[in-house]
Amino acid sequence: MPEALPQGQASNKPFPVLAKPFSPEDESALREALKRCSPSTFEAAVQFRKTGNPEHVPAVVIGVIERFVEPDLRTKLKDADDDLRLIEDLGIDSLTMMEIVILVEDVLQLSINNDELRNLRTVGDVKTFIDCKIRDLPLPKPTKFLPIEHIGAVMPIQPPFLFLNEASVSSTGANGKYKITGQEFFLQGHFKDNPVMPASIMLEALGQLAVLFLLEGLNLEPGKVVSPNTIFFTGCEGVRAHRMCKPGDILTLSIKPKRMKMPLATFEGAIRVGQEKAAIAEEITLTFGFADALVKPEPEPAVAATPSEKPRSAESGDTPPLQAALGA
Incomplete structure (x- = not known):
């Protein structure tokens, strides 16, 4: 099984074989999908769809994320800091993340399982995840x-x-x-x-x-x-x-x-x-x-109460608060 690709490191694996040529109709549809993204995002997406070269993917991913980030936070993405946190730094909630994923799936023509999104917490996580999906490499462990x-x-x-x-x-x-x-x-x-x-x-x-x-x-x-x-x-x-x-x-x-x-x-x-x-x-x-590594001892099984044990009364002061309230 091939190893996961470290962030920013090129792979010798051949580019994926494109299913069909990139037609003018495809370019028009892509332009419509990315109409609210920057021109550089569209150009990177076109180059990826024409060549299958994964080196264009980071620009597409950053451009799509930028599309859904509040305007006053977009400056943080200009240098594509992989350590930027999606929630804390960019204000991306789970619903917005789904919108990002749907657009990335459409633009890059790949399928992403919802369960695979749970461990994506930074911009770097997203870029590495998409890169591994495109290159058909195993996904790295979460940050x-x-x-x-x-x-x-x-x-x-x-x-x-x-x-x-x-x-x-x-x-x-x-x-x-x-x-x-x-x-x-x-x-x-x-x-x-x-x-x-x-x-x-x-x-x-x-x-x-x-x-x-x-x-x-x-x-x-x-x-x-x-x-x-x-x-x-x-x-x-x-x-x-x-x-x-x-x-x-x-x-x-x-x-x-x-x-x-x-x-x-x-x-x-x-x-x-x-x-x-x-x-x-x-x-x-x-x-x-x-x-x-130290082996943690397994916890001892709980001992069930025997019939001879009497239930504790409210007068003993040991009755759980909820039980005491219900009995009041």
Whole structure:
């Protein structure tokens, strides 16, 4: 069985064989279906229908999503940020999602099962899902969204040296955010009267996101887990800082695995502030090891009450509230 296609990665699989030529009537129908979408969306759809080349699909998907998003939120889609959440960031509810799916089915001429939509939570999820459907590849595992409470519970790094406020992890990488509050201890001396986030700390934040991917996103054989006590930084290459980051800035972090063979894992990473590039790392390498997963004991079966046990009365104070109310 072929492997799921990572986001943004081209496949060597041939383009799908088109069932019939793309006629002028087809183009007219396509223009009508996409009449409320941008011209670039229509052109990408035409090229896909003529060639079957999946490289045109992301532009179609983004254009269709943009059609159903409120005008004041459409600017968020201009750079096609795969980490944008459909509900929280774009205000897309389940009914709107169905409208998007119906139009995508019509434009790209594919069929989507409603049950397959349950795990689509980000723009990246939608693009990867459609791409896999077109290429006839197995669908990737759904993205996991991790709040700070979960991150703190699983990470070996802890505050005040934990630089992730939230994160999402999928089979193809991880994304996270960290807000520079200005209260970080190292900003007291970096620099005098001019607090600036150290580039080394930004690199540390990317490394922490890579650690989280190893703990939450790595596909392992049954009964095995990555041990947090075995993950350590070993090296980095191609690090560039492009922007000063100061208190109030929200760092948007992303990492993708490049090579993965125990005991080494290598990632590429990037940090943005809004749409501005802040830092990149061409390679971040960590060492890691496996451990046996803990087997949770099965819960003991509930013991049924014997006939000799007397039911508790309201006078005992132990009667469930609903039962006491009904008996009053």
